[in-house]
Amino acid sequence: MAKILIIEDEKNLARFVELELKHEKYETVVEGNGRKGLEEALNNDFDAILLDLMLPDLNGLEIARRVRQEKTTPIIMMTARDSVIDRVSGLDHGADDYIVKPFAIEELLARLRAVLRRVKIEKKTTESTIEKKVIKFKDLTIETANRIVRRGDGKAVDLTKREYNLLMTLIEHKNNVVTREELLNKIWGPESNIETNVVEVYVRYLRNKIDVPGRMSYIKTVRGTGYMVRDEDDEKE
Numbered sequence: 001m002a003k004i005l006i007i008e009d010e011k012n013l014a015r016f017v018e019l020e021l022k023h024e025k026y027e028t029v030v031e032g033n034g035r036k037g038l039e040e041a042l043n044n045d046f047d048a049i050l051l052d053l054m055l056p057d058l059n060g061l062e063i064a065r066r067v068r069q070e071k072t073t074p075i076i077m078m079t080a081r082d083s084v085i086d087r088v089s090g091l092d093h094g095a096d097d098y099i100v101k102p103f104a105i106e107e108l109l110a111r112l113r114a115v116l117r118r119v120k121i122e123k124k125t126t127e128s129t130i131e132k133k134v135i136k137f138k139d140l141t142i143e144t145a146n147r148i149v150r151r152g153d154g155k156a157v158d159l160t161k162r163e164y165n166l167l168m169t170l171i172e173h174k175n176n177v178v179t180r181e182e183l184l185n186k187i188w189g190p191e192s193n194i195e196t197n198v199v200e201v202y203v204r205y206l207r208n209k210i211d212v213p214g215r216m217s218y219i220k221t222v223r224g225t226g227y228m229v230r231d232e233d234d235e236k237e
Helices: 011-023 034-043 060-070 084-092 105-128 161-172 180-188 196-210
Strands: 003-007 027-031 048-052 075-079 097-100 134-137 140-143 148-150 220-222 226-228
Touching: 003 011, 003 034, 011 027, 011 105, 027 034, 034 060, 048 060, 048 105, 060 075, 060 084, 075 084, 075 105, 084 097, 084 196, 097 105, 140 161, 161 180, 161 196, 180 196, 180 226
Parallel strands: 003 027, 003 048, 048 075, 075 097
Antiparallel strands: 134 140, 140 148, 220 226
């Protein structure tokens, strides 16, 4: 039985979500205060967290950021804000998915099942990796066991989980174009409600971290289609 933490200060909504989750055989814990919700998330083990954005004492973005510093628990952010920058901000602070209020409970349940499936798949993949693998691409060295990316000088590049997955997806398909839709499905999942312009934002984040000023970008934009990395670059971005 999966255990879900609900951090939501709207009592009626929190109670409604709690009852629906219990009906689906989930175990639930509810907190209406941001700071207490953070303490609960850090001090106990949960399979997923449903997190409101606007909370008393501590907002959802800060809670997501602090949880992500210590744990990999999936976080679905529940918010009334639906602009691209708000969505990107939530994802960049550590949320795995988001849902905009008001929402249908069927959609929330589907998103919850999706993130739980992804965690299960990732866990199985990790457990099947017996020995450390090192991948080299141009002057980048990637230690897949501990998800560390290093430049030619040996300096580690601090990448978020999604930035790392984006880089690895492009390298796995090197010399081939990967469409924005394929990147969405691979990194956020086919059931996520993420728009393709979020991919563009994350590609920019990744370029800012791995590219060397004055040199060609590792990632080539294929106009109107998607992105690719090549063994040999033929033009400058």
